[in-house]
Amino acid sequence: MTRPPTTPAALLLDLDGTLVDSEPLHRRGYADWLAHRGWDVPDLSVFTGRRAEDVFVTEPGPWAGHDPLELLAEVLPFVPDEAPAPVPGARALVLAARSAGVPVAVVTSAGPAWVRLSLQESLSLSDGVDLVVTAEDVVDGKPDPAGFALACSSLGVDPSGAIAVEDSPAGVRAALGAGVGQVYGVTTTHARDVLLAAGALALVDDLTPLPGLVGL
Template identity: 70%
Template sequence: MTEVSAFLLDLDGTLVDSEPIHRRGYEAYFAHRGWDVPDLTIFTGRRAEDVFATEPGPWSGLDPATVLAEVLRHVPDEAAEAVPGARDLIQSAAAAGVRLAIVTSAGPAWVERSLVESLGLSLTSVDVVVTARDVVDGKPHPAGFALACERLGVDPALAVAAEDSPAGVRAALGAGVRRVHGVATTHDADRLREAGAVDVHDDLRPLLGLLGG
């Protein structure tokens, strides 16, 4: 195992098992509008506004930001369960002196709520947070991961990323991260490997072994 310069971790579906909460929100919103529920996996790993702007659906022609705001009003107001190994990985990385960033398609408020309520940590537990607001282009574009590496001052080729979606895997690879691990909370292992994941796990506990010791 070569040196790990940093961990670059997605949030939803990787650190916290939030996809069931978001799914309930989307289903409630579509029911409210009288629309058929689409394949909701088109949203995983991506900014919802990007999906509403580029993917065909009953929302076509509507303002993406307005649609997202309506969806969010239907999302249950509750914190997500932590993915096993998430808290330990963040704390163990800090103890080992390994830099850590969260790279997410969510907004800052959800990042803080997930760290505090789901993981029992604080924003100061991670070195860098890159959210949907920090980049022009969301996943699968590599901008978020590239910005995280720039802010951390690390070589992406020596970093390890963890993602639960094909879009996220492709984004990390596009930024020059060579070791992208899939977390099969949302998509099956085959889809994550097809996207380029070097390995796929059920949760984050196997990544603790990359720290050594």
């Protein structure tokens, strides 16, 4: 892995599994909901990095034929609302970008309330980041590139000069589809070969080395 020659135009960060270690909480909630429904529990990694309502529509499962938004409303009370632990290096990465004058956007499949909880309580970023793009801001969720494209256009940056960090193959593909120049994978939720196959430039185990790798 080599250091980019220039400071990035923007830093685009996924939230769940990238900035905060929330996937165990979410998977527990989905498993409890499925058990409550009396449904078999499938491979829950299908939800990682994606909006639940999109999964319900596009992926086979016991939810087939049900209204996706009604199912989403059912799931949410089962997901613990406790603040997730930060991924090591997450807060330092955001602060390094700020210090370098690089705008930071969170591009997530989560909703606004979860973003606020994670940024304020988990990461102690009470003043947030420059931009947040949530599940409510786009018609199509990851792996569709709409979220990353919206982030770049809102920040006024060329996506080819931006850097994205993602933990899921859906997120990696979304960032690349938006034309983001460099996409790093963090191996918190998926195997290394899965992220590389999706197109990640390079992989890290957590965010601690990222400031040095991306020119911050």
